[in-house]
Amino acid sequence: MAIDKGQFTDVTAVAKALQPSYPVYCVRPEVLAGSAKRFISQFPGTVLYAVKCNPHPLVLNALYQGGLRHFDTASLAEIAQISDAYSDAHTYFMHPVKGRAVIKSAFKVYGVRHFVVDHIDELNKVVEEVGASGNTIIVRVNTPPADDALYHLAAKFGAGPGEAAELMKAAAGRGASVGLAFHVGSQCRSPEAYGTALDILGDVIRKAGVEPACIDVGGGFPAAYGDRPVPALDTFMAAIRDGLKRLKLSPTVEIFSEPGRALVAHGCSLLTQVQLRKDDRLYINDGIYGSLSEMSQVAIRLPARLIRLAGPVSDKLGEFVLNGPTCDSLDVLPGTFALPEDVREGDWIEIDQVGAYSNALATRFNGFYPETFVQVFDAPPALAVA
Structure with a gap:
């Protein structure tokens, strides 16, 4: 597991104390809890944190301190991590495709009672392994993704509305409680997408003739990256409330959501070091591997600032390309970063808003692996500027 070097007032204090030649994740527990x-x-319901977004214990602990007790888990390893860490936590198996042994272990060892499916064979698999009575089968519906979402998550999973209605009837007929779920896509900036998806769920419910036990509006809630402004969170909540009203559900129906990025993006920054400068190209000790x-896959521009412990820093900025540490020529961050024009070897660069899909996606390619985590208590650069 990653190294925990302790707590610091701010990121500059991290650089002073550690003089790190390795990347350092700077976790802000107060931001995460907030x-x-x-x-x-x-x-308007129960919030399930999407563990895949950032499963580091410091992040999970901060969210737990903020009141989270429910977790969207997609594997037995995630279920075990949450269950072993928090005795009062609830885990939900939200992956639509699961191995039989994994289903059985999740049920028998960890007490999981919510299982997502999007195909009749997966429904059969779950019922055969753990039965139907006492379990909730959540049918994932394929709804139109938001046009401006970073990732469209409907191509791989989700049953069409007609198939979803048949799955609801089949699950209810076997004695299970039944729910419905959807996902509008990651970093969705359109509150209306949730209302559209909920209207589709209304059609599914009417076709099935089955009262759902729960409705899961999924994730996709966006973080406010500097170059991609997003509507206020309450705008999304208003769209969801309006969509739920149109469904005319019983008051006993549970409402779930699965935020990830919106909870953690601002809660962590990355302290990297410049190891070489070639004109406007900087070689740092972390990158796309x-x-x-995520920067190599989608159009996210992350803010960055220079940290130098000794000597003045130029007020004039230049645009620099950041190169990662591996020997692969693909290991170059897209776009440029505005940094002082006198940036040099030995300086540190704090890259902000890396709480989502950063350490969770890191590889050990070429022997480089970021694994040092500290806690800091200053304001994130992006929020401090705002």
Whole structure:
């Protein structure tokens, strides 16, 4: 497991104390706990944190301190991690495709009672392994993804509305409680997408003639990256509330959501070091095979600032390309970063808003692996500027 070097007032204190030649994740527990409290207070139901987004214990502990007790888990390893860490936590098996042995272990060892399916064979598999009575089968419906989402998550999973209605009837006929779920896509900036998806769920419910036990509006809630402004969180909540009203559900129906990025993106930054400068190209000790792989896949521009412990720093900025540490020529971050024009070897660069899909996606390619985590208590650069 990753190294915990302790707690620091701010990121500059980290650089002074550790003089790190290795990447350092700077986790801000107060920001994470605040994000959890804010989301829980606004969402009209139960909030499940999507563990895949960032499963590091420091992150999970901060969210737990913020009041989170429910977790969207997609594997037995995630279920075990949450169950072993928090005795009062609830885990939900939200992956639509699961191995038989994994289903049985999740049920018998960890007490999981919610299972997502999107195909009749998966429904049969779950019922054959753990039975139907006492379990909730959540049918994932394929709904239109938001046009401006970073990732469209409907291509791989989700049953069409007609098939979903048949799955609801089949699950209910076998004695299971039945729910419905959807996902509008990651980093969705369209509150209306949730209302559209909920209207589709209304059609599924009417076709099935089955009262759902729960409705899961999924994830996709966005983080406010600097170059991609997003609507306020309460705008999304209003769209969800309006969509739920149109469904005319019983008051006993549980409402779930699965935020990930919106909870953790601002809660962690990355301290990297410049190891070489070639004109406007900087070679740093982390890259797309480590903490920053998402930047190579989607158009996210992360803020960055220079940290130098001794000597003045130029007020004039230049645009620099950041190169990762591996020997692969693909290990180059897209776009450029605005940094002082006199940036040099030995300087540190703090890259902000890396709480989501950073350490969770890091590889050990070429022997480089970011694994040092500390806690800091200053404001994230992006929020401090805002």
